[in-house]
Amino acid sequence: xxxxxxxxxxxxxxxxxxxxxxxxxxxxxxxxxxxxxxxxxxxxxxxxxxxxxxxxxxxxxxxxxxxxxxxxxxxxxxxxxxxxxxxxxxxxxxxxxxxxxxxxxxxxxxxxxxxxxxxxxxxxxxxxxxxxxxxxxxxxxxxxxxxxxxxxxxxxxxxxxxxxxxxxxxxxxxxxxxxxxxxxxxxxxxxxxxxxxxxxxxxxxxxxxxxxxxxxxxxxxxxxxxxxxxxxxxxxxxxxxxxxxxxxxxxxxxxxxxxxxxxxxxxxxxxxxxxxxxxxxxxxxxxxxxxxxxxxxxxxxxxxxxxxxxxxxxxxxxxxxxxxxxxxxxxxxxxxxxxxxxxxxxxxxxxxxxxxxxxxxxxxxxxxxxxxxxxxxxxxxx
Amino acid sequence: xxxxxxxxxxxxxxxxxxxxxxxxxxxxxxxxxxxxxxxxxxxxxxxxxxxxxxxxxxxxxxxxxxxxxxxxxxxxxxxxxxxxxxxxxxxxxxxxxxxxxxxxxxxxxxxxxxxxxxxxxxxxxxxxxxxxxxxxxxxxxxxxxxxxxxxxxxxxxxxxxxxxxxxxxxxxxxxxxxxxxxxxxxxxxxxxxxxxxxxxxxxxxxxxxxxxxxxxxxxxxxxxxxxxxxxxxxxxxxxxxxxxxxxxxxxxxxxxxxxxxxxxxxxxx
Numbered sequence: 001x002x003x004x005x006x007x008x009x010x011x012x013x014x015x016x017x018x019x020x021x022x023x024x025x026x027x028x029x030x031x032x033x034x035x036x037x038x039x040x041x042x043x044x045x046x047x048x049x050x051x052x053x054x055x056x057x058x059x060x061x062x063x064x065x066x067x068x069x070x071x072x073x074x075x076x077x078x079x080x081x082x083x084x085x086x087x088x089x090x091x092x093x094x095x096x097x098x099x100x101x102x103x104x105x106x107x108x109x110x111x112x113x114x115x116x117x118x119x120x121x122x123x124x125x126x127x128x129x130x131x132x133x134x135x136x137x138x139x140x141x142x143x144x145x146x147x148x149x150x151x152x153x154x155x156x157x158x159x160x161x162x163x164x165x166x167x168x169x170x171x172x173x174x175x176x177x178x179x180x181x182x183x184x185x186x187x188x189x190x191x192x193x194x195x196x197x198x199x200x201x202x203x204x205x206x207x208x209x210x211x212x213x214x215x216x217x218x219x220x221x222x223x224x225x226x227x228x229x230x231x232x233x234x235x236x237x238x239x240x241x242x243x244x245x246x247x248x249x250x251x252x253x254x255x256x257x258x259x260x261x262x263x264x265x266x267x268x269x270x271x272x273x274x275x276x277x278x279x280x281x282x283x284x285x286x287x288x289x290x291x292x293x294x295x296x297x298x299x300x301x302x303x304x305x306x307x308x309x310x311x312x313x314x315x316x317x318x319x320x321x322x323x324x325x326x327x328x329x330x331x332x333x334x335x336x337x338x339x340x341x342x343x344x345x346x347x348x349x350x351x352x353x354x355x356x357x358x359x360x361x362x363x364x365x366x367x368x369x370x371x372x373x374x375x376x377x378x379x380x381x382x
Numbered sequence: 383x384x385x386x387x388x389x390x391x392x393x394x395x396x397x398x399x400x401x402x403x404x405x406x407x408x409x410x411x412x413x414x415x416x417x418x419x420x421x422x423x424x425x426x427x428x429x430x431x432x433x434x435x436x437x438x439x440x441x442x443x444x445x446x447x448x449x450x451x452x453x454x455x456x457x458x459x460x461x462x463x464x465x466x467x468x469x470x471x472x473x474x475x476x477x478x479x480x481x482x483x484x485x486x487x488x489x490x491x492x493x494x495x496x497x498x499x500x501x502x503x504x505x506x507x508x509x510x511x512x513x514x515x516x517x518x519x520x521x522x523x524x525x526x527x528x529x530x531x532x533x534x535x536x537x538x539x540x541x542x543x544x545x546x547x548x549x550x551x552x553x554x555x556x557x558x559x560x561x562x563x564x565x566x567x568x569x570x571x572x573x574x575x576x577x578x579x580x581x582x583x584x585x586x587x588x589x590x591x592x593x594x595x596x597x598x599x600x601x602x603x604x605x606x607x608x609x610x611x612x613x614x615x616x617x618x619x620x621x622x623x624x625x626x627x628x629x630x631x632x633x634x635x636x637x638x639x640x641x642x643x644x645x646x647x648x649x650x651x
Contacts, residue, residue: 278551
């Protein structure tokens with residue numbers, strides 16, 4: 001752990017001013033130097049490495065995706081949006097994360113393996129699968145003897161909010177994509193960026209192709225993208241909001257839009273809903289958070305969690321892929337806004353009642369767990 | 383006390399009659415008319431209301447103001463340096479009024495003093511529900527409730543309610559207190575137990591029976607359920623914080639209680 005430079009004694013700065021050539025310069029700004037010294041350069045380095053690996057992984061997945069078309073289309077039988085939804089859902093269970101699956105969907109789309117609507121459905125499925133992770137951790141605690149209602153509440157809320165908002169957003173999104181209403185909004189041409197990436201990554205891809213089959217590049221890319229997300233999590237700043245006035249979340253009931261924006265903001269940085277939820281723990285010294293505050297927080301987090309997928313779409317230099325992610329974000333944002341403005345009180349009651357019903361008995365819990373495994377399998381098989 | 387002559391605004395007069403005692407300072411009966419030429423009609427409404435107080439009560443002052451009812455009530459409350467304003471309110475409102483706020487909501491949000499919103503069934507005040515979040519206005523809420531309870535004749539029961547809507551933010555958090563009742567929270571000196579105990583101490587009085595209660599669920603739903611199940615005659619809540627960032631960031635529970643509860647509410651400021 002690097003010592004926080006802000007905690008250094010004053011004399012160390014004084015000693016620099018007498019001997020350090022940078023500080024001795026008449027133009028040197030002591031404030032700027034202090035700022036530089038505060039930067040965690042190890043984390044900056046880690047961020048650059050994780051970004052490099054992310055871009056490499058996207059390029060590898062794109063390269064290998066085309067060779068996987070027979071596997072996706074014939075073996076997994078992904079030939080409709082429903083299939084793609086189930087596929088993305090189960091894929092996220094397998095890798096215990098949503099972002100790599102969403103990136104995979106874009107890679108498949110760029111390689112022409114799946115169409116735009118299927119891509120949209122697969123990305124939605126990735127979020128369904130990813131939202132299971134928080135519940136899974138809670139389930140482990142329940143198996144170890146903790147109370148069902150408390151151990152699973154957060155995970156179930158996360159799951160149900162995601163299911164309810166994304167399901168409606170899925171319908172809206174399909175209509176939006178079919179109508180092409182957002183096709184006009186594209187990022188400016190990434191041709192220059194793509195040529196730079198080609199210059200850097202083509203030799204690496206060629207090297208790997210010299211001894212690996214083409215389809216395996218997708219698997220290697222998937223592995224690298226998981227590593228890159230892991231590294232990215234490590235280079236995040238300490239985001240434990242202290243027990244300041246704003247941080248006393250456990251004691252106060254905030255307006256829904258406040259928690260919605262907080263969830264969006266935190267996840268914009270962390271890019272992971274489960275990480276954002278874990279950040280809530282230190283908000284109060286007892287690790288409690290109000291029910292009223294959690295739901296809009298999850299809603300906000302569910303939108304900005306697509307930031308990395310949006311970046312992946314830009315890196316793939318595929319405007320249609322960018323539109324898919326944009327439509328996903330806007331559709332979820334629209335559904336969330338309608339709920340928050342129109343009928344948040346009732347929505348909150350429905351969600352909490354459903355959570356209570358699930359944790360009422362082992363039978364209900366088992367039925368629910370069975371359902372969330374059975375539905376994606378059925379979707380994949382139909 | 384404000385009245386406009388209508389059935390719902392008459393609730394303020396009826397509630398005033400319930401809490402009025404001869405030893406009190408002379409109350410003011412206020413009505414607001416829209417145009418100056420309506421003053422005679424306002425006077426007639428006040429005369430009618432004043433007759434109902436009879437001779438047992440202190441003499442009442444009568445005032446007619448002209449303008450917007452909500453704004454004029456607030457202006458009178460500020461100019462007259464009153465301790466308490468009583469306004470009548472409909473039991474239920476349409477969607478638009480719920481969103482925009484009624485006259486009573488405006489008065490609660492802008493008056494410089496505590497406000498009673500008289501609505502629903504008005505009768506002798508024997509059971510009082512004091513809702514304490516613990517986060518705002520330590521002591522003010524309880525002390526004001528005590529003063530009101532002491533001025534009401536007979537024996538009252540005050541239930542101090544705290545709603546714990548918290549859940550654990552992560553699976554590994556020790557969550558025993560989230561299932562505890564009031565007695566257990568007081569026993570282990572949990573933060574909620576501390577202020578519930580403080581409230582009970584402040585309210586201790588020969589003519590008041592007190593008890594603390596903790597409910598688990600969302601704040602507004604639990605308050606409404608408790609008010610209904612306990613058939614309380616008066617619900618007491620603190621005013622929403624109206625200064626600084628908290629005004630915009632914190633949920634206005636007070637407004638929801640005023641709008642949704644079906645019985646008289648005292649908002650303490």
